[in-house]
Amino acid sequence: MTRLxxxxxxxxxxxxxxxxxxxxxVPPSNALGLLLNHPHLAKAFLTFGTHVLYGSTLPAKMxxxxxxxxxxxxxxxxxWAHHVRIARxxxxxxxxxxxxxxxxxxxxxxxxxELQTTSSLSxxxxxxxxxxxxxxxxxxxxxxxxxxxxxxMAYNTFGVEPDAGMDDGGMSExxxxx
Numbered sequence: 001m002t003r004l005x006x007x008x009x010x011x012x013x014x015x016x017x018x019x020x021x022x023x024x025x026v027p028p029s030n031a032l033g034l035l036l037n038h039p040h041l042a043k044a045f046l047t048f049g050t051h052v053l054y055g056s057t058l059p060a061k062m063x064x065x066x067x068x069x070x071x072x073x074x075x076x077x078x079x080w081a082h083h084v085r086i087a088r089x090x091x092x093x094x095x096x097x098x099x100x101x102x103x104x105x106x107x108x109x110x111x112x113x114e115l116q117t118t119s120s121l122s123x124x125x126x127x128x129x130x131x132x133x134x135x136x137x138x139x140x141x142x143x144x145x146x147x148x149x150x151x152x153m154a155y156n157t158f159g160v161e162p163d164a165g166m167d168d169g170g171m172s173e174x175x176x177x178x
Contacts, residue, residue: 002159006033013039019047030160031078031151052147056140058133060090062108066141067148068092068100069112074152081162107132115145 009028016039017026026032035042056063064087071079084097103109111125121129121142129138154160 002161004034004037004158006030006160007036009033012036016043017046019043020050028163030163031082031155034155034158034160049147049151052140052144056144057136058140058144061087061092063140063144064090064092065096065100065108066112066144068097069109070116070145070148071152072100072103073112073116074149074156076152076155078155078160078162078166079148079152081166084167111141112145115142116149 012032013036014021014023016036017032020026020032032042035045053063058066064083067083068080068087070076071083087097098104099106100109103113107125107128111121111129114121114125126138129141133141
């Protein structure tokens, strides 16, 4: 159920979207339409979100598996549907998507789950991550989890539906988050 309607595409303010688009035209998006209900917030958040999505030091595949685990845990249909497509473009295969859904015992799943459950990482998981990430990547990882958890809360609260043509990957038919 949509609680807060996205701003119609023909009413979008390109200046507010500039941090994300660099002035390029972007297609309609229910998430961007939602944000445009609050232009000042949208501009600030998109500046940060653009770094997390496009400027992060995390490899694309790692970033997308992280985002997908957050989306799955929060049962956020919009983020899941949006990032499944991006993840596939980054080389994520169906077996890896299913591991995210199941909450398989992977380092990224454990790390995301710990951050979401305790707002921190155990020494064991942190040390394991340092074998695969440098300091900046560790920071980008934690901020990615936090940013996408915040987005999931907003999208779920305001009822943001997947965009036309997006498939929620079966999330709506599955049981509780793993």
